[in-house]
Amino acid sequence: MKKFLLNFLLTGSLMAWILLPVAAQTSSRSITGKVADVNGDPLIGVSVVLKGTSSGTITDFSGSFTLTSNSSNPVLLVSYVGYTTQEVVVKSSPVNIVLTETSEQLEEVVVVGYGTQRKKDLTGSVSVIKSDELTSLPVPSISDAMQGRAAGVQVISSGTPGSDATFRIRGTGTINDSNPLVVIDGVPVSGGLNQLNMDDVESLQVLKDASATAIYGSRGANGVVIVTTKRGTQGVEKSNLSFNYSYALQQPTNVVEMLNASQFAQLQNEMLTNGGQVPNPAFWDPQSLGVGTNWLGEIFRTAPMQNYSLSYSGNSEKTNYYISGNVLNQEGIVIGTGFKRFSLQVNADSKVNSWLKVGNTILLNHDLKPSGSYSIQNAMLALPTQPVKRSDGSYSGPVAQPIYDGDIENPVGKALTVENLTSGYNLMGSVYAELELMKNLKFKTTYGLQANFWDSRTWSPTYKWDTSINSSAYLYQRYNKSITWLWDNTLSYEKTIGDHRVGIMAGTSAQENRNNYINASVKKFASETTQQLDNGIEQPTNGGNTSSWALLSYMGRVNYSFADKYLFTATIRRDGSSRFGSGNKFGTFPSASAAWRISEEDFMRDIDIFDDVKVRAGYGVTGNQEIGNYSFASSLNTYVYNFNNTIVSAVVPVVMPNPYVQWERQKQGNIGIDATLLNQRVDVSIDAYLKNTDKMLVPMVVPVSTGYSDIYVPSINAGEMQNKGIELTINSRNLTGKLKWNTSFNISFNQNKVISINDTIPMSSGSIGLNYNLALIKAGLPVNTFYGFMTDGVFQTQEEVDNHAVQVPGNDPFNRTSAGDIRFKDLNNDGVINDDDRTYLGNPNPTVIFALNNTFAYKGFDLSIFLQGVAGNQIVNANRFWSEAMAVAQNQTIATLNRWNGEGSSNSVPRAIFNDPNKNTRPSDRFVEDGSYLRIKNITLGYTMPAQIIQKIKLHSARFYISGQNIFTFTNYSGFDPEVGVNGIDNNVYPVTRTFTVGINLGI
Structure with a gap:
């Protein structure tokens, strides 16, 4: 036994002596260090990974990291968004790493x-x-x-x-x-x-x-x-939990000032007297009426908005994921309006093995949009002499004759009594699988689905507000469903051989949509507490429809680069659409573009100001199929009629078919320059383009004699339109030390022109119920050009009226043109003012759009100041057609305080006269205003808490901010806000809001 123990000890000692170096080589070692920027400030969340492994970590609040390596000569891969990735050979620990910003x-x-x-x-x-x-x-x-x-x-x-x-x-x-x-x-x-x-x-x-x-x-x-x-992070195993909350208050950016009660009463007395009518007996002493009701103040409010977001992202060895939930609750600045949205986002990607990757994107949401039955325009026109409610608590209405009290229904009562509600459930999602068939060759298949279910409901109960009476309750409901599916398949190949880099993509796409709706309405209810369609008694109606469209596409793209100096891209797509008839279903849309990085040429080497300069040029053809689903076919309607005392049904063609309708086609050329200069401190991009649309789909002129509708007409390829312009973008990093200052500026110039249209007669647009169209589409002019009469001030004397072209014939002093009326120009010099004297009045399309953003950061504080604006466009202030008419019992804007009431009193605002015999409110340049504006779009001040503090409360990051949106607008426009829509017509438009917000962003 002793001999055995002795041999065991000797052998074990010998093996330990032999294996000791090996054990020393394979034992793990701890590596610590810090990562900072060039100013010495710690960088939080930097990825630090051992090269050749999946082992890694991220830096903490102080920029420090710790990880374990089994290598005797470990190499760290250090990466961070916005900074150049570094490989660091660890010779000793701790290691200090400095990252530099990249462009x-x-x-x-x-x-x-x-x-x-x-x-x-x-x-x-x-x-x-x-x-x-x-x-x-x-x-x-x-x-x-x-x-x-x-x-x-x-x-x-x-x-x-x-x-x-x-x-x-x-x-x-x-x-x-x-x-x-x-x-x-x-x-x-x-x-x-x-x-x-x-x-x-x-x-x-x-x-x-x-x-x-x-x-x-x-x-x-x-x-x-x-x-x-957003998707989960890849590489380092980590998870992030983020919570964002904001609370905002919204207000109108501007409120038009209307007459108060005493001012209105004085104007109405003058209006009726000038028109030969008896003044309102209730207004015998206008000054005694005081201020009265401010109806705009009653329907506008300071409205809160709250936004909650919670997200969680992370990864495992093979899977990364992102999950978020959001609740948005916005009350509108107009009473009875608002918006609520509840959403859930789930994104995931998983690398199943070395050749297969799968993933999904899923977005679910539910939204509610109450809109009441508001009318901003009616709130402008409602009489300030009328209270919101009577002494018994009921809403008020006009009580006397319309000539005195008008016929505007109570704007507050309508907004809060009549219900309009839209509710929607929506799904947007996709799943994909990406297979690496061989090195550099990948196949990807994607299936997408968009499902929208929404319903709308209108409920108007019975009411009696003085002379405003709704004697039968009314219920309308509509249910809609839209399902769109997509299946994309692409095959891509990328290869680099020396200075040559090639990328090739080929694919197919199939997409189909099916949409259907059903609606019903009914009037008069046995009990208004049971607001159901089957509870109605009178005038039941119902309707519905189903439609669908489909696309089948083949596409391809080739990218080629030589030495990162000469770049080329070519694409082609062939689309087949169900919206076109046989023989015209398919269209081909090619493009080609090239770029030359001239900064890589030898003759640029000595020009130190430029870091990178690239010249681009491209040309391509695209299409447009947005003409409705069945333009190539005849539309049929079912009608019933009495034949020999028998009700007979018939199917009647309504819309004339056009089996030859084709794709709308757009050809666009572009040249541009991208440059980075001054040691990557400034980026500049300039583009110039010419965009021509031909075969533009326009309504066909259909004579009534054909038996087809002249209102619902097919589309034909008979129009051309052109846009040309220049774009400039400049981004600069002005200061990069402890005080950081970045600037972004962009400006673009665009000119729009209709080249040709279907008929020599221009197409009209912009109707607002005045028996006139405010705009037209005519060759040689911008699209939706304003159209009307030119004015030349106000007639000061009857002699001026008599010496001018006839505007309204006759001798009745109460029903003819008189001193104080608008003087319209007789452009064709025929001595009569009529429709032939209408002309071009303005352009709703801005010729210049621009923005400037400055951001500053210093020791946890960040500040951004964002300006934005447009120029070169006009607006038709259609609200003024009624609010400055001074012709019926409706309130008016304070501009009418400067009305004409005698020679020399005004040369811009006409007289007040009942029924406006001169038609002073006909569409004219009087209502066309400059739509240019410069807006302080946003100012945000934020503070990010220091790492030393938030680390103690177990947070990853914490930022607080206050922000203002649409803070102030510099404009000459007299309406609520110059952003009135693309057609440039301000007619009862819901105004843009000024918003002030406080918020918090937490990383946990």
Whole structure:
């Protein structure tokens, strides 16, 4: 036994002596260190990974990290967004690492159609908007937050809660739908931006020229907005829990000032006297009536808005995920209006094995949009002498004859009594699988689904507000369903051989939509507490319809780069659409673009001011199919008639078919320069473009003698339109030390012109019920040009009236043109003012749009100041047709205090006279105003708490901010707000809001 123990000890000692070096080599070691920027400030959340492994960590609040390595010569890969990735060989511990900022303009990867590219390799015109530019803005919609963030992109906001803004990319390209295609995580959607939570968005790309949009073929003519939502982090295993909350108060940006009760009574007495009528006996002493009711003050309110977001992201060895929930509760600035949205986002990606990756994007939301039955215009016109409610608590109404009390129903009563509610349930989702078939060759298949279910309900109970009476309750309900599915398949190949880099993509896409609705209405209820359709008694109606469309597409793209110096991209797409007849279903949409990075040439080496200079040129063809689903076929309606005392039904053709209708086509050329200079401190991008739309789909003139409708008419390819312009974007990093200051500026110039239209007779538009159209579409003029009479002041004497062209014939002093009336120009010099004297009055399309943003950061504080505006456009203030008419019993704006009441008293505001015999309110340049404005769009001040403090309360990050949106507007426009819509007509438009917000962003 002793011998055995001795041998065991000797052998064990020998083996330990032999293996000791090996054990020393394979024992783990701890590596610690800190990561900071060039100023010595710690960087939080930097990824530190051992090269060749999946082992890693992230830096903490002080920039420190600790990890374990089994290597004797470990190499760290250190990466952080916005900084150059470093490889650090660890010779000793601790290790201090300094990261330097890189130019995002050059290194970032952007999403393009069916793929991604380095921004430095783009040959088309693409604008990128980062999520950090959007998330702190106090607006409920992503589209509103995009305003002014990209050159050439006009975003017209709507103050209506729950409404998306309107987009125009490089002008209005067609008289049909001019909104861009929206693509969310690779899936084209309709009405998608309003359904998204802004905190879920990672980035937005706006594809502007045809070389970038042609890959989307028939839907790329108006540009493409690509939205990429957030996904879980890859690489280092970590999780993030974030909570964002904001509380905002909203107000109108401006409120038009109306006459008070005594001012109105004095005006009405004057109006009736001038018109040969007896003044209102109740107004014998106007001054005694005082201020009266401010109806605009009654329907407008300071409205709160709350936004809650909670998100969780993380990953495991093979899967990364992102989950978020959002609740938005917005009350409208008009009583009875609002918007609520509840949403859930679930994104995931999983690498199943070395050759297969799968993932999904799922967005579910539910929204409620009450809109009451408000009328801002009626609140302007309601009489200030009428109270909101009577002494018994009931709403008031006109009590005397309309000549004295008017006929405006109580604006507050209508807004709060009549119910209009829209409710929706929406699903947007996609699943994908990506297979690596061989090295550099990948196949990706994506299935997308968009399902929208929404219903609307209108309920108007019986009421009696003095002479305003609704004797029968009314209920209307409508149910809608829209299902769209998509199946995309792409095959992509990328290969680099020396200086040559090639990328090839080929694919197919199939998409179908089915939409149906059913509606019903009924009047008079046995009991108004049971508001159901089957409880109604009188006039039941019902209706419904089903429609569908489908697209089948084939597309391809080739990217080629030589030495990162010469770049080329070509795309082609062939679309087949069910909206066109046999022989015209398919259209082909090609594009080609090239770029030359001249900064890589030898002759540029000694020019130190430039870091990177790239010249681009491209040309492409895109299409537009937005003409309705069955324009190529005849539409039939069912009618009933009495034949020989028997009710007979018949099917009657209503809309004439056009089997030859084709794709609307848009050809666009673009040249541009991208430059980074001054040691990557300034990025400049300049683009010039020419966009021509031909085969534009316009309504066909159908004679009534054909038996077909002359109202519902088919579309034909008979119009042309042109947009041309220049865009400039400058981004600069002015200060990069402890005080950081960045500036972004963009400006774009666009000229729109209709080249030709279907008929020599211009198309009219902009009708607002005045027996006149306010705008027209005519060759040689911008689209929707304002049209009407020119004025030349106010007649001061009867002699001036008698020596001018006849405006209203006759000798009746109360029913003819007289001193104090508007003088209209006799443009054709025929001695009579009539429709032949109407002419071009203005352009609703801005010729210039611009924005300037400055951001500052210092020791945890951040400040951004954002200015935005447009110029070169006009607005028809249609509210003034009624609010400055001075012809019936309706309240008027304070502008009428300067009305004509004797020779020399006014040369711009006419006299007050009952029934307006001279038609002073006919559409004229009197109501056309300058629509230019410069707006302090947003100011945000934030504070991020120091790492030393938040670490003690177990938080990853904490930021507090206050923000103001639409703070002040410099404009000559006299209405509520100059953002009135793309047609430039301000007629009862819900105004844009001024919003003040406080918020908090927590990382846990």
